[in-house]
Amino acid sequence: MNAVDTNILVYAHRTEMNFHSDCLDFLQAELQIKKLAVPYHCLVEFVGICTHPKIFKTPTPMEICRMQIEMLQKAGILILFEQSNSIERLLSLALEARVAGSMIHDARIASTCIENGISVLYSLDRDFSRFPDLKVENPLISK
Template sequence: MNAIDTNILVYAHRADSPWHESAKAFVETALTSDEKHGIPYHCLVEFFGIVTNARIFKIPTAPETAMRQCRNLIAAPAVQILTESSSSFEIFAPLLAKSRVAGSAVHDARIAAVCLENGVRVIYTLDRDFSRFAGLRVKNPLG
């Protein structure tokens, strides 16, 4: 199973993104694929927080619209929402130590840990920072 990161979800949702068309096509294909795609729960929360943020977008997405998009992602048959367990920290802690990340980058380590715990080996993202985490390969689905 592969995972889809927050930035791909945001670009697919926001028509004002320069990557909108290619991200939207990728996400639509992934959602209807025979292959399961993981979306970390944390990415859904980030997605909601980003697209509804007036400091990021001049015209943010209405909360109701963002929530509807989250529900559509959750309901897609090809999507598995990846959640943390009581064992997640045992994957997270070594990722932090080996990658030496701190500050806001720990959120990427959290996403990487939940992906690895759920058997994900490839994350679709434009964020190369994920390449710091052993066992998780970064793939740009937009080009």
């Protein structure tokens, strides 16, 4: 199973974003072809970014974010959760990749994907290349 990163969700949702149409088309096509997953932390980031008044002049209302996540779930997206020993895996991954500061969020997403057996994480973010145990593809250039 493959998973999607926060940035694809944000671009697919926010019409003013440069990659909106491409990310929306990709997400819709992938959900029709196969089952996709999303780490829980990516959904938290999605809500935090889309509702942030310093990021968007007109932030997305919380209720719209909620409806967007419900639509993804109805379309068959699987939410990936951390497990009871996730902190050990996260810290090991962070040490191996020499992660610090806000990069810990990417390490958390990578750790969740790895422990849930994700084959590929689709992302527009190159920072995930720090984690060799996780295959990452940019769907806008991979296809």
